[in-house]
Amino acid sequence: MRLRGSARLLAASLMLVAAGPAAADPTATDLESAVTQIPIGAGRFAEGFTPGPDGAVWFCTLLGGYLGRIDTATYAVTRIPLPQLLAGGHELVVGSDGALWYPEFVTNRAGRYDPRTGEQREYELPFTFATENPIMAAGPDGAL
Numbered sequence: 001m002r003l004r005g006s007a008r009l010l011a012a013s014l015m016l017v018a019a020g021p022a023a024a025d026p027t028a029t030d031l032e033s034a035v036t037q038i039p040i041g042a043g044r045f046a047e048g049f050t051p052g053p054d055g056a057v058w059f060c061t062l063l064g065g066y067l068g069r070i071d072t073a074t075y076a077v078t079r080i081p082l083p084q085l086l087a088g089g090h091e092l093v094v095g096s097d098g099a100l101w102y103p104e105f106v107t108n109r110a111g112r113y114d115p116r117t118g119e120q121r122e123y124e125l126p127f128t129f130a131t132e133n134p135i136m137a138a139g140p141d142g143a144l
Helices: 005-019
Strands: 046-051 057-061 066-070 077-081 100-104 109-113 120-124
Touching: none
Parallel strands: none
Antiparallel strands: 046 057, 057 066, 066 077, 100 109, 109 120
């Protein structure tokens, strides 16, 4: 019997599924024990999770008005209020200066938070993003 392209692929896939993994890690299938859920409290759209310069995991909240810090040893969550109620964006970027940078949704600004000093600053963006959230990323030279 001759099988055509998609039928051969399907047959090969079924054989692999039937054979199962060669050396499966038994813990890899137990998601309940492999995943730790950390309640971050009420908020809107926690996003942009990133390792911070202090070893903690940081995140921002889209329209939430705060940055979040998760202590990796205790899982304690700390909220850092931002100057603008609607501040926060999709991503959080660690700059070459060790500060956390984030675009502010709706306000047409970029924010900077220094976790060492607690200093917060906002910078007007040269473009207007009336309904969009500007995207921010670190470049290979450390510039944002």
